[in-house]
Amino acid sequence: MKINKNIILISMLVFLAISFSFKETLTDNNIANINKISSTDKVAYFASGCFWCVEAIFESVEGVSEAVSGYAGGHTKNPTYQTIGTGRTGHAEAVAVYYNPEVVSFKILVDVFFGSHDPTTKNGQHPDYGSQYRSIAFYNTMDEKELIDLAIEKLNKETYNNKIVTEVYKHTVFYEAEDYHQDYERLNPYNSYVRNVSVPRLKRFQKKFPKLLKVSH
Numbered sequence: 001m002k003i004n005k006n007i008i009l010i011s012m013l014v015f016l017a018i019s020f021s022f023k024e025t026l027t028d029n030n031i032a033n034i035n036k037i038s039s040t041d042k043v044a045y046f047a048s049g050c051f052w053c054v055e056a057i058f059e060s061v062e063g064v065s066e067a068v069s070g071y072a073g074g075h076t077k078n079p080t081y082q083t084i085g086t087g088r089t090g091h092a093e094a095v096a097v098y099y100n101p102e103v104v105s106f107k108i109l110v111d112v113f114f115g116s117h118d119p120t121t122k123n124g125q126h127p128d129y130g131s132q133y134r135s136i137a138f139y140n141t142m143d144e145k146e147l148i149d150l151a152i153e154k155l156n157k158e159t160y161n162n163k164i165v166t167e168v169y170k171h172t173v174f175y176e177a178e179d180y181h182q183d184y185e186r187l188n189p190y191n192s193y194v195r196n197v198s199v200p201r202l203k204r205f206q207k208k209f210p211k212l213l214k215v216s217h
Contacts, residue, residue, distance in 0.1 A: 036066040037098045044099065044109050045072055045138035045171050047092035048117035049125030053198045056185040057116045057205050058097045062214045063104025068096040069177040069184070073136050073167070079175055087131045094136065096174050104212075106144055110151050112212065113137060116205045119155070120163040127197065138171040145170075 048054050051069035058067040071079045074091030084091045097109060117125050117135065124133035139145040148168050156162045184191075185198045206213055 038065060041065050041098045042101050044097045044106055045094055045174055046113045047073060047094035047136040048113060049133045050128050051093040051095055052184040053201045054095045056198060056202050058095060058112065060206060060214060061104060061112055061212050063100045065098045065100065069181045070094055070096060071175045071177060072138060073169055081178055084132045092132050092134050092136050107147050110147055114151055114155055115208060119166040120160055122165045135166040136169055137166055138169050140171050
């Protein structure tokens with residue numbers, strides 16, 4: 001039987017298109033961590049310095065199912081760790097925080113965000129400097145924006161003397177970071193940065209907010 005080569009070619013192209021689409025869907029849903037995330041979880045987005053540190057902090061909070069490292073707040077498509085480091089993509093290292101709203105509220109997550117970094121430093125958190133390490137709180141709804149704005153107003157008045165430089169953006173798109181960045185602090189306990197920067201930052205947060213921590217922590 002003679003097989004039409006055009007039919008074979010079209011079939012192959014359709015197969016590749018379906019495969020690529022499926023792969024993208026899995027990536028968007030953070031397939032590596034899918035078992036930890038419930039269908040009823042909500043997601044919040046924050047940027048406050050190196051995402052290795054920020055991811056570990058949010059994952060220590062009761063009610064948080066998973067925190068995924070990635071890039072947000074920029075103006076180019078498909079950023080990578082290398083490209084955002086140039087400062088030209090506009091992105092910041094960020095985390096997508098999947099949480100159970102019946103256990104922890106968005107307001108508490110905002111408190112965790114502001115309570116775990118210095119929101120008065122325009123370009124980074126020591127020892128990381130550059131626009132990719134700036135402070136950004138993202139909102140999905142106007143109610144979330146109001147909670148962020150109220151927190152900034154309160155902290156500016158009571159703690160920071162109107163010096164907060166945190167940017168407040170409507171969330172648009174979040175790009176998941178490369179696999180080796182996920183759970184980096186947990187998987188690389190002997191890394192010098194983790195030992196000297198990430199772990200001390202996490203411990204400072206845990207000491208400051210002991211009632212918010214998971215029992216295992």
